[in-house]
Amino acid sequence: MxxxxxxxxxxxxxxxxxxxxxxxxxxxxxxxxxxxxxxxxxxxxxxxxxxxxxxxxxxxxxxxxxxxxxxxxxxxYTIIKKDDLIELQRKALEREEEKNKSLAEELGKSRTPEEKK
CATH class of the missing domain: 1.10.260.40 (lambda repressor-like DNA-binding domains)
Structure with missing residues:
Protein backbone atom coordinates (compact mmCIF):
# COMPACT_ATOMS: atom_id res chain seq x y z
CA MET A 1 0.00 0.00 0.00
CA TYR A 77 -11.37 7.85 -16.76
CA THR A 78 -14.98 8.21 -15.73
CA ILE A 79 -16.13 7.48 -12.21
CA ILE A 80 -19.55 5.86 -12.06
CA LYS A 81 -21.60 4.35 -9.26
CA LYS A 82 -21.58 0.56 -9.15
CA ASP A 83 -25.38 0.32 -9.45
CA ASP A 84 -25.39 2.65 -12.47
CA LEU A 85 -22.69 0.56 -14.15
CA ILE A 86 -24.66 -2.63 -13.54
CA GLU A 87 -27.77 -1.00 -15.04
CA LEU A 88 -25.83 0.11 -18.13
CA GLN A 89 -24.43 -3.40 -18.57
CA ARG A 90 -27.93 -4.90 -18.23
CA LYS A 91 -29.27 -2.53 -20.90
CA ALA A 92 -26.36 -3.33 -23.22
CA LEU A 93 -27.03 -7.05 -22.83
CA GLU A 94 -30.74 -6.54 -23.55
CA ARG A 95 -29.93 -4.61 -26.74
CA GLU A 96 -27.47 -7.29 -27.81
CA GLU A 97 -30.13 -9.95 -27.23
CA GLU A 98 -32.68 -7.99 -29.31
CA LYS A 99 -30.13 -7.57 -32.09
CA ASN A 100 -29.40 -11.32 -32.08
CA LYS A 101 -33.13 -12.14 -32.26
CA SER A 102 -33.58 -9.75 -35.16
CA LEU A 103 -30.65 -11.27 -37.04
CA ALA A 104 -31.97 -14.78 -36.37
CA GLU A 105 -35.38 -13.77 -37.77
CA GLU A 106 -33.78 -12.27 -40.88
CA LEU A 107 -31.70 -15.38 -41.35
CA GLY A 108 -34.83 -17.54 -41.00
CA LYS A 109 -36.67 -15.48 -43.63
CA SER A 110 -33.82 -15.69 -46.12
CA ARG A 111 -33.58 -19.48 -46.03
CA THR A 112 -35.17 -21.50 -48.79
CA PRO A 113 -37.86 -24.01 -47.82
CA GLU A 114 -35.41 -26.87 -48.31
CA GLU A 115 -32.84 -25.22 -45.98
CA LYS A 116 -35.48 -24.80 -43.28
CA LYS A 117 -35.99 -28.59 -43.05
Missing part, protein backbone atom coordinates in the same frame (compact mmCIF):
# COMPACT_ATOMS: atom_id res chain seq x y z
CA UNK A 2 1.33 3.40 -0.91
CA UNK A 3 1.78 6.21 1.56
CA UNK A 4 0.48 9.76 1.37
CA UNK A 5 4.00 10.89 0.55
CA UNK A 6 4.35 8.42 -2.32
CA UNK A 7 0.99 9.41 -3.78
CA UNK A 8 1.80 13.10 -3.41
CA UNK A 9 5.15 12.66 -5.17
CA UNK A 10 3.59 10.64 -8.00
CA UNK A 11 0.86 13.24 -8.54
CA UNK A 12 3.39 16.08 -8.42
CA UNK A 13 5.61 14.33 -10.97
CA UNK A 14 2.62 13.55 -13.19
CA UNK A 15 1.71 17.25 -13.08
CA UNK A 16 5.29 18.07 -14.09
CA UNK A 17 5.98 20.22 -11.02
CA UNK A 18 9.14 20.36 -8.99
CA UNK A 19 9.05 20.41 -5.20
CA UNK A 20 10.16 24.04 -5.35
CA UNK A 21 7.36 25.08 -7.73
CA UNK A 22 4.77 23.30 -5.57
CA UNK A 23 6.17 24.99 -2.45
CA UNK A 24 5.89 28.41 -4.11
CA UNK A 25 2.31 27.68 -5.20
CA UNK A 26 1.51 26.79 -1.56
CA UNK A 27 3.28 29.90 -0.19
CA UNK A 28 5.83 27.75 1.64
CA UNK A 29 9.36 29.03 2.29
CA UNK A 30 11.08 26.25 0.36
CA UNK A 31 10.98 22.74 -0.98
CA UNK A 32 11.93 21.25 2.40
CA UNK A 33 8.27 21.21 3.43
CA UNK A 34 7.26 19.28 0.31
CA UNK A 35 10.22 16.93 0.73
CA UNK A 36 9.16 16.24 4.32
CA UNK A 37 5.65 15.35 3.19
CA UNK A 38 6.86 13.13 0.34
CA UNK A 39 9.30 11.30 2.62
CA UNK A 40 6.66 10.87 5.32
CA UNK A 41 8.62 12.87 7.89
CA UNK A 42 5.66 15.20 8.35
CA UNK A 43 2.07 15.46 7.21
CA UNK A 44 0.39 18.40 5.50
CA UNK A 45 -2.46 20.13 7.28
CA UNK A 46 -5.94 19.55 5.90
CA UNK A 47 -5.86 23.07 4.49
CA UNK A 48 -2.55 22.38 2.73
CA UNK A 49 -3.82 19.02 1.51
CA UNK A 50 -6.84 20.71 -0.08
CA UNK A 51 -4.60 23.25 -1.81
CA UNK A 52 -2.23 20.50 -3.02
CA UNK A 53 -5.15 18.49 -4.43
CA UNK A 54 -6.42 21.54 -6.29
CA UNK A 55 -2.99 22.41 -7.70
CA UNK A 56 -2.33 18.81 -8.76
CA UNK A 57 -5.85 18.42 -10.19
CA UNK A 58 -6.73 15.51 -7.95
CA UNK A 59 -8.78 14.98 -4.79
CA UNK A 60 -7.93 14.84 -1.11
CA UNK A 61 -9.40 11.33 -0.98
CA UNK A 62 -7.05 10.27 -3.78
CA UNK A 63 -4.03 11.68 -1.96
CA UNK A 64 -5.16 9.96 1.24
CA UNK A 65 -5.44 6.63 -0.57
CA UNK A 66 -9.21 6.31 -0.42
CA UNK A 67 -9.55 6.16 -4.20
CA UNK A 68 -7.38 4.30 -6.71
CA UNK A 69 -4.29 5.89 -8.14
CA UNK A 70 -4.63 6.40 -11.88
CA UNK A 71 -1.58 5.72 -13.99
CA UNK A 72 -2.98 7.69 -16.91
CA UNK A 73 -4.30 11.25 -16.83
CA UNK A 74 -7.63 11.50 -15.02
CA UNK A 75 -9.44 12.73 -18.13
CA UNK A 76 -9.10 9.19 -19.53
Missing amino acids: TTLGERLKKCRNTAGLSQNVLAIALNKKGRATISGWENNRSDPSLSDLRKVAEILKTTVSHLMGETPMFEEPREN
Whole structure:
Protein backbone atom coordinates (compact mmCIF):
# COMPACT_ATOMS: atom_id res chain seq x y z
CA MET A 1 0.00 0.00 0.00
CA THR A 2 1.33 3.40 -0.91
CA THR A 3 1.78 6.21 1.56
CA LEU A 4 0.48 9.76 1.37
CA GLY A 5 4.00 10.89 0.55
CA GLU A 6 4.35 8.42 -2.32
CA ARG A 7 0.99 9.41 -3.78
CA LEU A 8 1.80 13.10 -3.41
CA LYS A 9 5.15 12.66 -5.17
CA LYS A 10 3.59 10.64 -8.00
CA CYS A 11 0.86 13.24 -8.54
CA ARG A 12 3.39 16.08 -8.42
CA ASN A 13 5.61 14.33 -10.97
CA THR A 14 2.62 13.55 -13.19
CA ALA A 15 1.71 17.25 -13.08
CA GLY A 16 5.29 18.07 -14.09
CA LEU A 17 5.98 20.22 -11.02
CA SER A 18 9.14 20.36 -8.99
CA GLN A 19 9.05 20.41 -5.20
CA ASN A 20 10.16 24.04 -5.35
CA VAL A 21 7.36 25.08 -7.73
CA LEU A 22 4.77 23.30 -5.57
CA ALA A 23 6.17 24.99 -2.45
CA ILE A 24 5.89 28.41 -4.11
CA ALA A 25 2.31 27.68 -5.20
CA LEU A 26 1.51 26.79 -1.56
CA ASN A 27 3.28 29.90 -0.19
CA LYS A 28 5.83 27.75 1.64
CA LYS A 29 9.36 29.03 2.29
CA GLY A 30 11.08 26.25 0.36
CA ARG A 31 10.98 22.74 -0.98
CA ALA A 32 11.93 21.25 2.40
CA THR A 33 8.27 21.21 3.43
CA ILE A 34 7.26 19.28 0.31
CA SER A 35 10.22 16.93 0.73
CA GLY A 36 9.16 16.24 4.32
CA TRP A 37 5.65 15.35 3.19
CA GLU A 38 6.86 13.13 0.34
CA ASN A 39 9.30 11.30 2.62
CA ASN A 40 6.66 10.87 5.32
CA ARG A 41 8.62 12.87 7.89
CA SER A 42 5.66 15.20 8.35
CA ASP A 43 2.07 15.46 7.21
CA PRO A 44 0.39 18.40 5.50
CA SER A 45 -2.46 20.13 7.28
CA LEU A 46 -5.94 19.55 5.90
CA SER A 47 -5.86 23.07 4.49
CA ASP A 48 -2.55 22.38 2.73
CA LEU A 49 -3.82 19.02 1.51
CA ARG A 50 -6.84 20.71 -0.08
CA LYS A 51 -4.60 23.25 -1.81
CA VAL A 52 -2.23 20.50 -3.02
CA ALA A 53 -5.15 18.49 -4.43
CA GLU A 54 -6.42 21.54 -6.29
CA ILE A 55 -2.99 22.41 -7.70
CA LEU A 56 -2.33 18.81 -8.76
CA LYS A 57 -5.85 18.42 -10.19
CA THR A 58 -6.73 15.51 -7.95
CA THR A 59 -8.78 14.98 -4.79
CA VAL A 60 -7.93 14.84 -1.11
CA SER A 61 -9.40 11.33 -0.98
CA HIS A 62 -7.05 10.27 -3.78
CA LEU A 63 -4.03 11.68 -1.96
CA MET A 64 -5.16 9.96 1.24
CA GLY A 65 -5.44 6.63 -0.57
CA GLU A 66 -9.21 6.31 -0.42
CA THR A 67 -9.55 6.16 -4.20
CA PRO A 68 -7.38 4.30 -6.71
CA MET A 69 -4.29 5.89 -8.14
CA PHE A 70 -4.63 6.40 -11.88
CA GLU A 71 -1.58 5.72 -13.99
CA GLU A 72 -2.98 7.69 -16.91
CA PRO A 73 -4.30 11.25 -16.83
CA ARG A 74 -7.63 11.50 -15.02
CA GLU A 75 -9.44 12.73 -18.13
CA ASN A 76 -9.10 9.19 -19.53
CA TYR A 77 -11.37 7.85 -16.76
CA THR A 78 -14.98 8.21 -15.73
CA ILE A 79 -16.13 7.48 -12.21
CA ILE A 80 -19.55 5.86 -12.06
CA LYS A 81 -21.60 4.35 -9.26
CA LYS A 82 -21.58 0.56 -9.15
CA ASP A 83 -25.38 0.32 -9.45
CA ASP A 84 -25.39 2.65 -12.47
CA LEU A 85 -22.69 0.56 -14.15
CA ILE A 86 -24.66 -2.63 -13.54
CA GLU A 87 -27.77 -1.00 -15.04
CA LEU A 88 -25.83 0.11 -18.13
CA GLN A 89 -24.43 -3.40 -18.57
CA ARG A 90 -27.93 -4.90 -18.23
CA LYS A 91 -29.27 -2.53 -20.90
CA ALA A 92 -26.36 -3.33 -23.22
CA LEU A 93 -27.03 -7.05 -22.83
CA GLU A 94 -30.74 -6.54 -23.55
CA ARG A 95 -29.93 -4.61 -26.74
CA GLU A 96 -27.47 -7.29 -27.81
CA GLU A 97 -30.13 -9.95 -27.23
CA GLU A 98 -32.68 -7.99 -29.31
CA LYS A 99 -30.13 -7.57 -32.09
CA ASN A 100 -29.40 -11.32 -32.08
CA LYS A 101 -33.13 -12.14 -32.26
CA SER A 102 -33.58 -9.75 -35.16
CA LEU A 103 -30.65 -11.27 -37.04
CA ALA A 104 -31.97 -14.78 -36.37
CA GLU A 105 -35.38 -13.77 -37.77
CA GLU A 106 -33.78 -12.27 -40.88
CA LEU A 107 -31.70 -15.38 -41.35
CA GLY A 108 -34.83 -17.54 -41.00
CA LYS A 109 -36.67 -15.48 -43.63
CA SER A 110 -33.82 -15.69 -46.12
CA ARG A 111 -33.58 -19.48 -46.03
CA THR A 112 -35.17 -21.50 -48.79
CA PRO A 113 -37.86 -24.01 -47.82
CA GLU A 114 -35.41 -26.87 -48.31
CA GLU A 115 -32.84 -25.22 -45.98
CA LYS A 116 -35.48 -24.80 -43.28
CA LYS A 117 -35.99 -28.59 -43.05
